[in-house]
Amino acid sequence: MGDAKEGDLVQIHRIILKPDQRPDSLPESTKSVPYECWIKGFLLGREASIGEEVQIETFVGREISGVLVSVNPAYDHSFGLPQKELLSIGRELKKT
């Protein structure tokens, strides 16, 4: 059994440029790592497991291939934690 079946929303990963294919003008910290990309879309053709090379259809209907990294990927950015330095703002001004 694969992790994803045809039509599932999935995310793929691609390495676009390896470090030696990147321009020399970059800072060392950037030049020493690959240029990578993640794209979401619907799995095409067959069942697949994480780590396999797959084909997807993106939200605008284009077909793109890459390595399957996630099935039904979530948005997990949040509202963050309350920040004590911000909590008093406004309250003290209203008291005066």
Next chain:
Amino acid sequence: MDTSYAAVMSRKNEILRRGTGIDYQEYEISPIAFNYEGLMASPQYSLNDAQKILKETGVGNTPLVELRNITELVRSISPPGKGGRIFIKDEAANPSGSFKDRRAGLSIHHAAKLGYKGVVAASSGNYGAAVASQAAKRGLKAIILQEVYDSRRVGQPEILEKTRACEAYGAEVWQLTVGPELFYIMLRVLEDTGFFSASLYVPTSILGIETLGYELAQQALQQEGRFPDMVVITHAGGGNITGTARGLKKAGGHDTVVVGVSVDLRGLHMASDVDFNRKSFTTGHTGFGIPFLTLPDRTDVPRNCARGLRYLDRYVLISQGEVFYTTELLAKLEGIERGPAGNTSLAGAIALAKELDREQILVVQETEYTSAGKLPSSQLTFARENGIEVRGGNPRENIPGKAIVIPERLDQIEVEDFDMEKIRSSYIENAAKKTKDYSPTEEDIRFLAEDSKSTTTSVRQTIRALSGKK
């Protein structure tokens, strides 16, 4: 076809000519000068056309709101008779939640009119969402290229929210790691698809923003009987300043002082994988603000129509903590909860209003939507997780990439004036550097003076001083 970095970059001009529908070569005058107004007029839309087209997709006509409580507080810390009235243009009321809808709206209409089936834009910010939203309304496909992650695959919450927003509007989103190769990918996608390049820097993008400057001038005149005395604008790539100032002038606001504000992130390298997540602001900061003033033709098109230095009277810097403080203040005192990046100009305005007389009007010309990821709490949580010190205190102790200091009192909010003459001088130096052995003609001198809001005498002096240095 050869898709290596070098091969794609060598096909750049041809790809962009197809992608924008503009032959930039037609507007070149010399190695220095080009016909700016000719390029701006090339898509053949008047301000009135732009207003009508934007209205079709619900863009524009946002309210101009007086911030009475903040104004009152600013007066309490101003010298006698001082403390101008602060108004805010609530651009978050646009369909995708920012003024960038104006910037995208006309371009997307233009793309549809020219018969393109889709559009491509490189943006990790509100502009990407605006392109996706406008494309949805016009039935075009949108591909948005975003610089999202560092090499650990850690992304700022503000940018992750932008991925979500673009996908919510039905766009194909490429989440990329740090690097200027974003431009290379854009060229490749343009070449693969034959789509329109919805660059931030094409004429239609700036013409769309002109409606904002025009509208706020008209509203101030109608509501308060005078043009704004000062308009304060968050500055990154220069489009916001350029479009707003051009629109202001078209409305007749010739005496309005145009002030640009950027968050001070001096010292952080924009293409560095390590520095990438040490910024708590992803736009509206000096990392874009200064280079785009001193060398505007550095974008994804051969000539940039966003030329901030042409229109800027004054450029000031503010710290990250002051913007977060101001964002809280706007919510708590005025009942308007908006995203921090758009409040950069409001933070600057609090300091600047102290200089104005009480009857004078200061307009902060944008707000942006807020949500998970685009909030002081999420951005400061992320900053702490990435080793940035966050504390209350004197915001002058802010160190970009190291410490964010949240003010404890309103009177701690101050701007730092950036020396305009220094900017003009490096603008001229950059223009001269690009052309090496070429000596500028009279026409070039006139162009440089106009492009840097300076005089021909002053441009000549700078050129002489620079050649003396060599």
